[in-house]
Amino acid sequence: AQKITQTQPGMFVQEKEAVTLDCTYDTSDPSYGLFWYKQPSSGEMIFLIYQGSYDQQNATEGRYSLNFQKARKSANLVISASQLGDSAMYFCAMREASSGGYQKVTFGTGTKLQVIP
């Protein structure tokens, strides 16, 4: 089974509109973390936002918020007021305990977001 599933290979959004990028995960570890990274065309990986499994509130960082629904095992990224510079690949990732006792991070396949002027 996939650990991290991003079902939207590509998304379009109008500039200044909000957009939600989907991410579901699968783990039996009670303590885990979820991340979103942005990868623009230049190729670097930019950390956006983190949500811990025990965090009571949804994480927010500026225009980014994480819609964390623990029972549904989803961690969708919401980008408000989209900007042209938001056009990029977006990766969801999960940190969980490995069999070796350390934290291992698994990435989804990504969603390509294109913001339309």
Add this chain to the structure above:
Amino acid sequence: NAGVMQNPRHLVRRRGQEARLRCSPMKGHSHVYWYRQLPEEGLKFMVYLQKENIIDESGMPKERFSAEFPKEGPSILRIQQVVRGDSAAYFCASSPGVSRNEQFFGPGTRLTVL
């Protein structure tokens, strides 16, 4: 505080040559992770190292690939006898510990095998 540094940023090798990719973690970080990103795909875990120790190499191909993180100096990912299928972006990430911290990524090395 400098971020994670990787060099070279771009590397071109002919089939059969060796590729050496370097990663200097952020100051204070003693945990290094290598990932490979094939074209149009996500990142795949390769190996996790601490100083002088390989903790998990379950994502490394069994042959031709090796990694080290010596007591002094950068972490090295070494690919011997490269083949065209090794063409990819190789990312290094570092973290200060194993607990709850996010991994900070370097800019990546783009390897092209001719």
